[in-house]
Amino acid sequence: MTDWGNHLETMRANAPLVQNITNYVAMNVMANVLLAAGASPAMVHDEGEAGEFAAIAQALTVNIGTLSPHWLRGMEAAARVAHEAGTPWVLDPVAVGATAMRRDAGARLLALRPTVIRGNASEVLALAGADAAGKGADAADSVATAEEAARNLARRTGGVVAVTGAQDFVTDGERAWRVDNGHPLMPKITVMGCSLTGVVGAFLVGQDALRATVAALAFYGLAGERAGARADGPGSFQPAFLDALYSLTPDEVSAGAKVMPG
Amino acid sequence: MTDWGNHLETMRANAPLVQNITNYVAMNVMANVLLAAGASPAMVHDEGEAGEFAAIAQALTVNIGTLSPHWLRGMEAAARVAHEAGTPWVLDPVAVGATAMRRDAGARLLALRPTVIRGNASEVLALAGADAAGKGADAADSVATAEEAARNLARRTGGVVAVTGAQDFVTDGERAWRVDNGHPLMPKITVMGCSLTGVVGAFLVGQDALRATVAALAFYGLAGERAGARADGPGSFQPAFLDALYSLTPDEVSAGAKVMPG
Amino acid sequence: MTDWGNHLETMRANAPLVQNITNYVAMNVMANVLLAAGASPAMVHDEGEAGEFAAIAQALTVNIGTLSPHWLRGMEAAARVAHEAGTPWVLDPVAVGATAMRRDAGARLLALRPTVIRGNASEVLALAGADAAGKGADAADSVATAEEAARNLARRTGGVVAVTGAQDFVTDGERAWRVDNGHPLMPKITVMGCSLTGVVGAFLVGQDALRATVAALAFYGLAGERAGARADGPGSFQPAFLDALYSLTPDEVSAGAKVMPG
Numbered sequence: 001m002t003d004w005g006n007h008l009e010t011m012r013a014n015a016p017l018v019q020n021i022t023n024y025v026a027m028n029v030m031a032n033v034l035l036a037a038g039a040s041p042a043m044v045h046d047e048g049e050a051g052e053f054a055a056i057a058q059a060l061t062v063n064i065g066t067l068s069p070h071w072l073r074g075m076e077a078a079a080r081v082a083h084e085a086g087t088p089w090v091l092d093p094v095a096v097g098a099t100a101m102r103r104d105a106g107a108r109l110l111a112l113r114p115t116v117i118r119g120n121a122s123e124v125l126a127l128a129g130a131d132a133a134g135k136g137a138d139a140a141d142s143v144a145t146a147e148e149a150a151r152n153l154a155r156r157t158g159g160v161v162a163v164t165g166a167q168d169f170v171t172d173g174e175r176a177w178r179v180d181n182g183h184p185l186m187p188k189i190t191v192m193g194c195s196l197t198g199v200v201g202a203f204l205v206g207q208d209a210l211r212a213t214v215a216a217l218a219f220y221g222l223a224g225e226r227a228g229a230r231a232d233g234p235g236s237f238q239p240a241f242l243d244a245l246y247s248l249t250p251d252e253v254s255a256g257a258k259v260m261p262g
Numbered sequence: 263m264t265d266w267g268n269h270l271e272t273m274r275a276n277a278p279l280v281q282n283i284t285n286y287v288a289m290n291v292m293a294n295v296l297l298a299a300g301a302s303p304a305m306v307h308d309e310g311e312a313g314e315f316a317a318i319a320q321a322l323t324v325n326i327g328t329l330s331p332h333w334l335r336g337m338e339a340a341a342r343v344a345h346e347a348g349t350p351w352v353l354d355p356v357a358v359g360a361t362a363m364r365r366d367a368g369a370r371l372l373a374l375r376p377t378v379i380r381g382n383a384s385e386v387l388a389l390a391g392a393d394a395a396g397k398g399a400d401a402a403d404s405v406a407t408a409e410e411a412a413r414n415l416a417r418r419t420g421g422v423v424a425v426t427g428a429q430d431f432v433t434d435g436e437r438a439w440r441v442d443n444g445h446p447l448m449p450k451i452t453v454m455g456c457s458l459t460g461v462v463g464a465f466l467v468g469q470d471a472l473r474a475t476v477a478a479l480a481f482y483g484l485a486g487e488r489a490g491a492r493a494d495g496p497g498s499f500q501p502a503f504l505d506a507l508y509s510l511t512p513d514e515v516s517a518g519a520k521v522m523p524g
Numbered sequence: 525m526t527d528w529g530n531h532l533e534t535m536r537a538n539a540p541l542v543q544n545i546t547n548y549v550a551m552n553v554m555a556n557v558l559l560a561a562g563a564s565p566a567m568v569h570d571e572g573e574a575g576e577f578a579a580i581a582q583a584l585t586v587n588i589g590t591l592s593p594h595w596l597r598g599m600e601a602a603a604r605v606a607h608e609a610g611t612p613w614v615l616d617p618v619a620v621g622a623t624a625m626r627r628d629a630g631a632r633l634l635a636l637r638p639t640v641i642r643g644n645a646s647e648v649l650a651l652a653g654a655d656a657a658g659k660g661a662d663a664a665d666s667v668a669t670a671e672e673a674a675r676n677l678a679r680r681t682g683g684v685v686a687v688t689g690a691q692d693f694v695t696d697g698e699r700a701w702r703v704d705n706g707h708p709l710m711p712k713i714t715v716m717g718c719s720l721t722g723v724v725g726a727f728l729v730g731q732d733a734l735r736a737t738v739a740a741l742a743f744y745g746l747a748g749e750r751a752g753a754r755a756d757g758p759g760s761f762q763p764a765f766l767d768a769l770y771s772l773t774p775d776e777v778s779a780g781a782k783v784m785p786g
Contacts, residue, residue: 031714190293235504242759452555497766
């Protein structure tokens with residue numbers, strides 16, 4: 001049995017400085033999620049300093065949720081520095097198929113070779129150039145429909161692609177894993193996916209990208225299970241979720257991770 | 263007895279994609295409020311894509327809370343598309359009387375004929391061109407002082423105007439309703455009005471604007487009553503409020519709505 | 525015994541309009557913190573209106589957390605108006621040592637003579653021109669290492685400097701106080717320092733800057749103690765903290781403040 005909790009233990013020991021260029025909706029929750037999990041978040045986006053800061057960050061995450069041309073320049077500057085320095089970075093292509101500006105941003109960021117791409121099925125399909133049904137941040141396509149696109153995208157970028165949904169699918173183009181942790185309330189709360197992208201970034205520091213991503217997804221889903229068991233709805237879920245990220249131990253992750261080869 | 267809960271049922275069946283160009287303070291809460299209520303929020307603001315996205319959204323809301331010239335261009339682009347396509351859109355004129363930039367923004371957006379204007383008394387007075395006491399996001403004027411201004415504004419724009427406060431007043435210039443739901447803690451929590459604007463937008467899809475607005479206000483106020491009964495203060499109110507938006511049924515809205523002709 | 529609760533009573537009686545130009549991560553929490561404490565927050569940042577609004581605000585706070593050149597212009601415009609009008613204003617120099625853009629912004633804002641500077645040890649050291657270890661929003665340096673820098677900075681600006689951490693140090697360059705209230709969970713939640721900056725701004729209105737700052741820190745730390753006693757982790761801490769800010773009485777602050785001369 002694979003010991004997925006080890007990856008949480010390593011992340012907490014690293015307490016990595018993670019730079020996040022993310023959307024306005026996600027910023028606060030993402031910072032709290034990273035702090036609760038055990039990492040050190042920093043939100044630095046302007047092109048005048050994003051690359052300079054990426055040189056000192058241990059991981060970078062980029063999310064195009066509330067995109068504008070100015071922010072895209074900061075994203076590209078930071079991702080370029082991360083790519084050249086070998087710093088792991090994660091792309092979260094929110095609603096990438098919805099508009100021409102998003103499709104262009106997706107292509108530009110893909111060229112900078114993200115270590116991991118984390119999106120829902122519609123986003124991975126759109127990024128891979130396939131037809132996708134989803135227009136907003138919600139996924140209208142099922143995870144299963146995006147598996148082949150995820151494998152192709154991973155081979156093309158040389159990175160890992162994680163398609164998240166009811167059951168997650170993670171692949172580096174050759175190997176693949178499925179993660180079955182989570183709770184039905186999670187899609188009823190905004191930026192749960194965006195915040196997960198930050199946790200994936202934190203797990204990547206000094207760890208194998210494929211396995212670290214799988215471990216991050218299992219940890220996050222387990223926290224969701226614990227919170228969901230205590231919540232009366234999507235409101236009470238949120239404080240319970242941060243408490244769970246904070247209190248979950250590596251042993252509990254190893255025991256509770258529902259991971260199988262894909 | 264009017265069955266106000268029907269409008270909630272219709273909204274949830276539609277699960278409409280609502281585009282929101284709102285302020286930085288409100289974004290996260292507004293997205294969570296819309297998800298909990300049963301709609302699908304999207305935050306897309308840049309002028310490079312706001313109009314393109316408005317063409318696929320089922321409703322649009324525009325809020326000038328943290329205004330800048332760049333964002334105003336995105337607001338105008340989206341509102342223009344919505345107006346021309348017949349997509350319902352809601353204007354939330356935060357602190358519109360406070361500065362010259364806000365007065366100008368209010369006039370520009372008014373020209374694009376919002377389906378509904380939702381503001382506090384000071385904002386509606388300022389937008390109507392009357393003297394208003396309020397300078398910040400709080401209302402310094404009472405709802406009663408803004409009723410005539412609301413009727414005039416509704417006639418001028420051909421839309422609905424909702425003045426919200428301890429008791430809400432909603433009019434299309436001819437008919438009017440008063441809504442008496444709510445809880446005293448609500449003004450102690452930021453962006454409760456901004457988030458309500460999103461809910462009004464969701465209710466408008468495929469429904470009569472005047473009645474849908476009244477129903478949205480009653481539903482929102484009822485959720486506040488339920489949350490207030492469980493809360494120890496403005497902090498615990500917030501998760502309880504999202505839980506209430508999520509769990510309130512159409513029957514409970516019909517039974518609890520305190521609506522009377524105005 | 526000094527009656528620190530009096531300052532809370534005065535602040536609540538003033539219910540001051542506080543303009544905050546802060547980072548995207550902090551905006552919502554800061555507004556809720558100010559409302560719960562008893563003040564009236566407004567978030568107005570654009571250079572086209574920031575100065576105009578500063579003329580009607582009773583206090584101003586400026587935070588460089590998610591900095592960009594456009595926002596810096598708004599910050600300078602507002603701080604200039606505040607400085608010239610004698611309106612109290614607070615500088616929160618987030619991660620000021622991390623990049624060239626931040627160092628430049630810190631120097632520009634310092635020239636506008638903030639009434640109070642509120643930062644962690646690394647930020648105060650960097651702003652004072654000393655070497656600092658911290659790169660992100662977290663403090664890598666202890667409060668004790670920044671005391672001399674704080675005194676020098678206070679003398680140079682003619683204002684008050686508050687170095688916050690496990691134990692806070694507040695000085696006007698001559699006199700100094702230490703504040704020992706707080707809870708270990710507070711550093712595990714984002715923007716607790718940013719929001720405190722807002723509370724300091726609210727306390728400054730019509731009150732002695734040094735004593736008002738000390739009282740604000742004691743009040744805030746006491747609210748943290750109350751919340752921490754009820755919380756299961758950083759998630760449940762947050763609603764409990766807002767409830768505590770809302771419910772703490774001046775008498776409770778006078779009784780619980782752990783303040784000693786520094």
